[in-house]
Amino acid sequence: MQNPYLPYPVRIDKIITETEDKSLKTFKFVFIRPEDEEKFAYRAGQFAELSVPGMGEIPIGIASSPTEKGFVQFTVFKTGKVTSHLHAMREGEIMGIRGPLGHPYPWETLEGKNIVIIGGGFAFTTLRSSIVFMTDPANRSKFKDIHVIYGARSPGMLLYKDELKSWAERDDMHMHITVDGTDDPDWKYHKGFVPTITEKFAPPADADTYAIICGPPIMIKFTQPVLDNLGYSHDNIIMSLENRMKCGIGICGRCNIGKDLVCKDGPVFTLAQLNAMPKEY
Amino acid sequence: MKLIKIDKKSLKEGIDKLKRTYGVFGPVREKDEFEFKALGAAEMPDFSFSNTRMSPKAIVYPQTQLMFTYSLNDADDDCRILKEVPMDERPRAVIGIRPCDALAFPLVRRNFDTPEYQDTFWVKAYEATTFVGLACNVPCGTCFCTSAGTSPFGKEGLDVLLVEDGDDLFAEALTPKGEALLETAGWTAEAGGGAEEKITALAATANEQISSTVAFDNIKNREILELYNAPFWEEEGFSCINCGTCTYVCPTCWCFDIQDETYGKSGVRMRNWDTCMSPLFTLHASGHNPRTKKVERVRQRFMHKLKYYVDKYDNGIQCVGCGRCVRLCPVNIDIRSICNKMNNFDSEACKCETASS
Structure with missing residues (x-):
């Protein structure tokens, strides 16, 4: 019987400060036992528990893509006890990760479809995983049009800036990067909130077009009516939620929304599923 | 049905034998209450109890469970790597568990032992345990087991059922584990003719004494949001002080927290019973809380037990009718009346009433 609470030991291989306010850092982990990487086979949209002995565990979306080998990557916002400690850790230090956990985005359904990714702020991590996965040469032909709408408060608050630039240069996807506002005269992308940009640039709704949305509650609140106006079916709107968690495997009873x-x-x-659930998130 | 007869005078002899093989737990008097305890060499289970204050869930699922240890000393090779702790997997026997509390174990097993994940701590302890039940000849006034999946003489979840009859006990082995226990204790004397009839009569008398019931036959046909939005939650939750007593004494409440505790350069990761009555239970690190109001937490507890569980497992309610929460709630919140309210709730009728008033 495998103990599902025992994390795989990992080494922090690289730490990248992502945003100008230093509140977001990306951690690249390498498994200490190479066989653990195979056991940690994951798909875009899943999460893991990052485990810091002495501090505790936190559930964080996996930001790397299953097509990237040799490491797993997480982008962490400094906010509580464990994340603050993690932000003070250094490359080379040992900790644990437990997973992969939860369901990925529904890739079987999404294959052969148009995909619209809508993200805001730091909720862009599993969306990065999805973009890297879909644009991998082995996978790009499996999807039709790919749109990405991603916004942050300012240019300095965007995650994965180099990758955003390289995605914007691709001719096989539509990047719509936006910031709430900026004084930068050289800013060459959009200005405006995510719902506004969605209204202007999201492709028209049809049965073959799916939107994946991750972002702060305020962004979701104002983006949903936009998608409704565009005619998106609630079965075609896919969202990823967070709640306080401990076990991550459906046993400790903490993160329930209804059943x-x-x-x-x-x-x-899907939004259709969420409509039938209490709003306890 | 093979029935064994145990003379109460020889009970000690048998239990002493059991103690050589099993860790033996039983009800003992603690001040004004009874609790299940590991029995010392000289201790005997005290069958003069009605039921224990706390449920015996801690025998399999301790209130604090050591999960892992770790070192934070950089000189150690395994610094910051969690290590499993050897578990006590020796056989244990619970003597005198009531049928309601026994039913709670297979019930919570649906949570801890799933096709995807096995909670090793719970599963190993459960598998190591032999459950020896004691039928309730005289149930309490707050018992409602007969409508919650078992009865005063119920057998589900038990390996042996004991029935008290004056100076004797009748024992029925219900599983191979139970047979092995009776064998080990040397309880092998077959009860004579008439024992079965006696037990049937005692059971019928006990069943008749159960005066309160719950009904939940309509609950699974209701939409979650219909019950969630029912107007009675404000009223039901108004007096709650969120003390959490109901969750701690409940044999079927399984929620837990995981915490690390460091002493100098080493520490432990442990899990502790937790309670959905606490606002901290759902508080996000950001400060956002999906259940800020106490009425939302009261609703969560009852919706979990009486609706979410029903929908998820299609196997009754997450309650065995022991009545502890009814007896111990300091403000007299009563799961029986809430269950019946949920079962009788009809949002359409409710709308008409509001419209006409």
Whole structure:
């Protein structure tokens, strides 16, 4: 019997400060035992528990893509006890990760479809995983049009800036990068909130077009009516939720929304599913 | 049905034999209450109890469970790598568990032992345990087991059922584990003719004494949001002080927290019973809380037990009718009346009432 609470030991291989306010850092982990990497086979949209002995565990979306080998990557916002400690850790230090956990985005359904990715702020991590996965040469032909709408408060608050630039230069996807505002005269992308940009640039709704949305509650609140106006079916709007978690495997009973546990039955739900659930998230 | 007869005078002899093989737990008097305890060499289970204050869930699922240890000393090779702790997997026997509390174990097993994940701590302890039940000849006034999946003489979840009859106990082995226990204790004398009839009569008398019931036959046909949005939650939750007593004494409440505790350069990761009555239970690191109001937490507890569980497992409610929460709630919140309210709730009728008033 395998103990599902025992993390795989990992070494922090690289730490990248992502945003100008230093509140977001990306951690690249390498498994200490190479065989653990195979056991940690994951798909875009899943999460893991980052485990810092002495501090505790935190559920964080996996930001690397299954097509990237040799490491797993997470981008962490400094906010509580464990994340603050993690932000003070250094490359080379040892900790643990436990997973992969939860359901990925529904890739079987998404294959052969138009995909619109809508993200805001630091909720762009599993979306990065999805973009890297879909644009991998082995996978790009499996998807039709890919749109990405991603916004942050300012240019300095965008995650994965180099990658955003390289995606914007690709001719096989539509990047719509936006910031709430900037004084930068050289800023060559959009200015405006995510819902406004979505209204202007999201492709028209049809049965073959799916939107994946991750962002702060305020962004979701104002983006949903935009998608409704565009005619998106609630079955075609896919969201990823967060709730306080401990076990991550559906046992500790903490993260439920109605009868569903965000950790095990989610974190990915369609809007149609969420409409039938209490708003306890 | 093979029935064994145990003379109460020889009970000690048998239990002493059991103690050589099993860690033996039983009800003992603690001040004004009874609790299940590991029995010392000289201790005997005290069958003069009605039921224990706390449920015996801690025998399989301790209130604090050591999960892992770790070192934070950089000189150690395994610094910052969690290590499993050897578990006590020796056989244990619970003597005198009531049928309601016994049913709670297969019930919570649906949570801890799933096709995807096995909670090793719970599963190993459960598998190591032999459950020896004691039928309730005289149930309490707050018991409602007969409508919650078992009865005073219920057998589900038990390996042996004991029935008290004056100076004797009748024992029925219900599983191979139970047979092995009776064998080990040397309880092998077959009860004579008439024992079965006696037990049937005692059971019928006990069943008749159960005066309160719950009904939940309509609950699974209701939409979650219909019950969630029912107007009675404000009223039901108004008096709650969120003390969490109901969750701690409940044999079927399984929620837990995981915490690390460091002493100098080493520490432990442990899990502790937790309670959905606490606002901290759902508080996000950001400060956002999906259940800020106490009425939302009261609703969560009852919706979990009486609706979410029903929908998820299609196997009754997450309650065995022991009545502890009814007896111990300081503000008299009563799961029986809430269950019946949920079962009788009809949002359409409710709308008409509001419209006409």
